Amino acid sequence: MATGLSQIAAVTAMNVRNIPERWASSLVAVVGIGGVTLVLIAVLSIAAGFRQALELSGSPDVAIVLRSGSTNEMSSGFGLNQVTLIAEAPGIKKDDKSNPIYSAELYVLTEGKLKNKDADANSANLPFRGVSPAAPLLRKSFKIEEGRMMREGTNEIMVGDGVVANYQDIAVGKKVRWGNADWEIVGRFSDDGGIAESEAWADARLVQQVWNRGTSFQSVRLRLTDDSAATFKGLKDNLTKNPQLQVAVTREPEFYAEQQAMMSTLIKGVGFFFAILMGFAAIFAAVNTMLNAVATRVREIATLRAMGFGAAPVVFSVLFEAMLLGAAGGLLGGVLAFVLLNGSQSSTLNFQTFSQITYAFTVTPQLMVTGIIYGLVLTFIAGILPGIRAARMPITTGLREL
Numbered sequence: 001m002a003t004g005l006s007q008i009a010a011v012t013a014m015n016v017r018n019i020p021e022r023w024a025s026s027l028v029a030v031v032g033i034g035g036v037t038l039v040l041i042a043v044l045s046i047a048a049g050f051r052q053a054l055e056l057s058g059s060p061d062v063a064i065v066l067r068s069g070s071t072n073e074m075s076s077g078f079g080l081n082q083v084t085l086i087a088e089a090p091g092i093k094k095d096d097k098s099n100p101i102y103s104a105e106l107y108v109l110t111e112g113k114l115k116n117k118d119a120d121a122n123s124a125n126l127p128f129r130g131v132s133p134a135a136p137l138l139r140k141s142f143k144i145e146e147g148r149m150m151r152e153g154t155n156e157i158m159v160g161d162g163v164v165a166n167y168q169d170i171a172v173g174k175k176v177r178w179g180n181a182d183w184e185i186v187g188r189f190s191d192d193g194g195i196a197e198s199e200a201w202a203d204a205r206l207v208q209q210v211w212n213r214g215t216s217f218q219s220v221r222l223r224l225t226d227d228s229a230a231t232f233k234g235l236k237d238n239l240t241k242n243p244q245l246q247v248a249v250t251r252e253p254e255f256y257a258e259q260q261a262m263m264s265t266l267i268k269g270v271g272f273f274f275a276i277l278m279g280f281a282a283i284f285a286a287v288n289t290m291l292n293a294v295a296t297r298v299r300e301i302a303t304l305r306a307m308g309f310g311a312a313p314v315v316f317s318v319l320f321e322a323m324l325l326g327a328a329g330g331l332l333g334g335v336l337a338f339v340l341l342n343g344s345q346s347s348t349l350n351f352q353t354f355s356q357i358t359y360a361f362t363v364t365p366q367l368m369v370t371g372i373i374y375g376l377v378l379t380f381i382a383g384i385l386p387g388i389r390a391a392r393m394p395i396t397t398g399l400r401e402l
Contacts, residue, residue: 026325029289032282033329033378034336036275037371041337043271044367046346047264049193049359057194058252059140061093061227063235065220068246072259073107073218080215082245086222091235093223095134101223103138106130106207106216110178110200113168126167127199127357128178130207130217138221141192147172148187152203158187160197162358165345170200179210195256198358221252279378282329286322286382315387322383323376330375334368 065086070076078086083104092100112126133152136142150156157176164170175184183202191197208214224231236249250258341361 026289029282029286029322029325029379029382030329030332032285033326033375034332036278036282036378037330037333037375038336039278039333040271040275040374041334041363041367041371042341042361043267043274044370045337045341045361045363046359047267047271048362048364048367049346050260050263050267050357052193052362053195053198053260053357053359057140057191057196058254058256059138059227060251060253061224062138062140062252063222063224063232064250064252064255065222065239066218066248066250068240068248070248073105076218078104078217078220080217082247083217083220085242085244086220086239086247089222089235089238091224091231091238093225095137101134101137103132103135103221104204104217105132105135105219105221106204106211106213107218108179108207108211108213112163112170115166115168122168124167126163128207129199129201130204131201132204134223135201135221136189138223139191139196140194141190142196143190144187145190146188147185150186150202153205154203155181155183155206156186157183157200157202158189159185159200160358161188161190162197162345163200164188166358179207181206181210193360195357275374279374282378283382286325286379287385289322289325289382318387319380319383322379322386326375326377326379326382327372328375329379330372331368333375334363334371337371338363338368 066073066076067078087100087102087104092102095101106129108128108130109125110128112124114122114124136149144158145161147158150158159170159172170176170185172185172188175182177183178200189196204217208216222235224235232249232251239245239247239249342363344361345358346361
C-alpha cells in the first residue's frame with residue numbers, strides 16, 4: 001500500500017509541476033469551467049437574494065394574522081371590529097403608553113414604471129401598503145434613510161430603497177398620482193434588504209378611501225412579548241379559537257418562507273438546467289485539455305510504466321490535474337460573480353401577489369463553494385476518459401518516442 005501511495009504522490013507531483021508548460025490549454029479549461037460556474041452562481045444568487053428579501057427579513061417575535069384559508073394578503077380581509085378583537089389578544093407587546101404594538105394593513109397594487117426597460121414593457125405592479133403608525137416597529141431593521149416619517153391623515157407616503165432603485169421618477173420630494181389621488185413622497189427607508197424595501201407606504205385609512213375599501217384591512221401584524229413557542233401558541237390559540245374570528249396566525253419568517261418557496265424552486269431549477277447544458281460544453285473543453293496533456297506526456301508515462309509504476313497512479317494523476325483545473329475554474333466563476341453581481345439591485349415578479357419585488361443579487365460563501373464543487377464534478381467526469389487512455393497506453397508505443 002505504501003508503494004502504491006508513493007507512486008501516486010510522485011506521478012501527481014510531476015503532473016502538477018508540468019501544468020505551466022501546458023498553460024494555454026489549461027487556461028481554456030479553467031475559463032470554460034469558470035464561465036459555467038459564473039452562470040450557475042449568478043442564477044442561484046437571485047434565489048438567495050429573493051430569500052433574503054422575504055424569509056430572512058422576518059422576525060420570530062412578529063406574527064401575521066390573515067383570514068382563515070388565505071394564502072396571501074391579497075385574498076385576506078378583516079373588518080374594523082375584528083382588528084380590534086385581534087389587538088386585544090394576550091401576548092402582544094405594549095408600548096410606553098400601554099398600547100398594543102400592532103399594525104392593521106391594506107395591500108394594493110398601483111402602476112409603476114421600471115427603470116432600464118423598453119417603453120412598451122416597463123409597466124409593473126408596485127406594491128402600495130396602507131399601514132398603521134406602529135408599522136416601523138414591526139419591521140426587523142426599519143431605518144429612515146432620507147426625509148421623515150409620513151403623517152397620519154395626509155397624502156404623504158414613504159418609499160423603500162428598492163422602489164427608488166428600480167422605478168422611474170420615485171424620490172423624496174416628488175409627487176406621484178396613484179389611485180386617482182396625488183401623493184407626496186416625504187421619506188425613504190431601508191429594511192436590511194427585506195421585502196418592505198419593495199413597497200410604498202401610506203396611512204391605511206387614506207388608502208381605504210382612495211381604493212374604496214371602506215373600513216376593511218387585509219392583514220394585522222403583531223409584536224409579541226417575546227419569541228418563545230409558548231407565547232406564540234398562546235396568542236394563536238386565543239385568536240383561532242375565538243368564535244368571532246376566523247383567522248390564521250403565522251410567525252413572520254414562516255409566512256415569508258411559504259411566499260418565496262415556489263419562486264426559489266423555479267429559479268434554482270432554471271439555474272441548474274442552464275448550468276448542466278453549459279456543463280456539457282465545458283466537459284468537452286476539459287476532455288480536450290486532458291487528452292492534450294496525456295499526448296504530451298507519452299514518453300513520461302511509458303518510462304514510468306517501464307520502471308514498475310502501476311496504472312492506478314497514472315489514472316489518479318490525470319484526474320487530480322483535471323480537478324485542480326476544475327477547482328480553479330469554480331473559484332474564478334465565484335469571484336467574478338461576487339465582484340460583478342453581489343449587491344446589485346434588481347426586481348422580479350412575486351407570483352403570490354403578482355407584484356414586483358426588489359432584491360439584491362446575493363453571492364454567499366455557500367454559493368461559491370457550490371461553484372467550486374460543480375467545477376470539480378465536471379472536471380472529474382472530463383478526466384476519466386483521458387486517465388483510462390493514459391493507463392492503457394502500450395509501453396512500447398511510448399518508448400518508441402524516446
